[in-house]
Amino acid sequence: MEDNNTAKLYVLTGFLGSGKTTVMLKILERLKGHRVGIIQNEFGKLGIDGTILRNDDIQMVEINRGSIFCSCLKLNFVQALSEMAAQDLEYLFVESSGLSDPSNIEEILEATKVMSGKEYDFKGVICLVDAVNFAEQLEDLETVYRQLKHCHLAVITKKDLVNSQQIEHLIKKIREINPVCKIETSILGELDFHFLEEDLLLYQWAEGEETTNSEETKPKTLFMDFDGEIEKQKLISFLTNLIPDVYRIKGFFHLKGEGWNQVDVVGSKIDFKKSNIYEKSQLVFISKIGPAIIRKIYSAWEETVGSEMKLRN
Incomplete structure (x- = not known):
């Protein structure tokens, strides 16, 4: 039987500049009146996106200077998840850094359960795909590949900046990496929010694995x-x-x-x-x-x- 006090947990990934903060703002609008928390992860310690998102209606924690999936910050992430579990939230969104590789999310949730004694209702990983820059990013970085491989919902952002042929090519590329994830498109953060009522874990493709994020691979x-x-x-x-x-x-x-x-x-x-x-x-x-x-x-x-x-x- 589901615990009604268990927060629904979503992890938001996507490479730098794909529009995570814009989408997050639209989700917050959609969930106005609900008890929502955000754990936000940036490589830059200025917490710039945190400044944009912060308001009095949400619980927010910022973890900067690296990826929350890296061993260098993993404990901070588990502690933040444990603290948020005590906040009586309905929803918790983790907005990860654009350079994060979430391959080990299940391991982190298991560690949170051990530390806090509480379990999240994990709803899935949402990966934002930048319609304009994705092809070039995919060539350059394993991170982009991993984000897609381990997602349950892929959202193609900036749809208005490309043509229908480019969208078809993008979908084909996504399907080569993740044959089963749900695919949506978005313009300026607007998208179909029905995923909030769905079980995205039905679209699970990859098994958990060791993240590629490490102290050695962390960019300057x-x-x-x-x-x-x-x-x-x-x-x-x-x-x-x-x-x-x-x-x-x-x-x-x-x-x-x-x-x-x-x-x-x-x-x-x-x-x-x-x-x-x-x-x-x-x-x-x-x-x-x-x-x-x-x-x-x-x-x-x-x-x-x-x-x-x-x-x-």
Whole structure:
């Protein structure tokens, strides 16, 4: 018999920039009035997405500086799950880092049960597939393959930015990796929320295995702090110079004549969106080239902006 006090647990995966926070905001709208918790995992310790998601109606924990499925943070994740189990929640969503490999989720849930004495009603892994950048990401990274292999629902995001032929090709590619998962499409975070009433575990494909996330495979992450404001075009030039060498750049920046903006770089696309006032301009860089990115950032900044900034680990 099902325990009515058992929270329904969903794990949200998808590579950097696939739209996890946007989808999470839509899910929160859908579940307004319900007791909802979020465990959010970012490689960047600024907790930028946490700033966007945070409100008084949800319980939220942020775990940064790595993947929650890696041995380096696995205990933190189990502790967070155990603490959330005591919060009398109806739903708990785990928004994992874009570089996370959830292959060992069953092992982590088992450890949580041992630590807390409580069990979650695990509803499945939802993987977001970036319609624009997925093909290139899949070529580069085992993580993207693993996220799809271990999901129960694949959601193709940014459907409006590609044509129907590209969608068909994407579905074919997904089916090569995961022949049974449910597939949906999404535009700006909107999707069919019927999955909240379904048993997604019916679409289980892969058995649990050891995650590829480890201290050794963790990419270099750097943080920039900047006091003052700059022209938008200068910032665009700076970011464009770095695109080939990073998986992702995001943050908040004060732009001359335009105020505070949320900055988001995915693939070759640079997006700006008006934001609330932030304490200072900050960016997070996730490097493709390890520590060599440090010199690249300083060089690009000097060439395009020139004002004083601080870079830190």
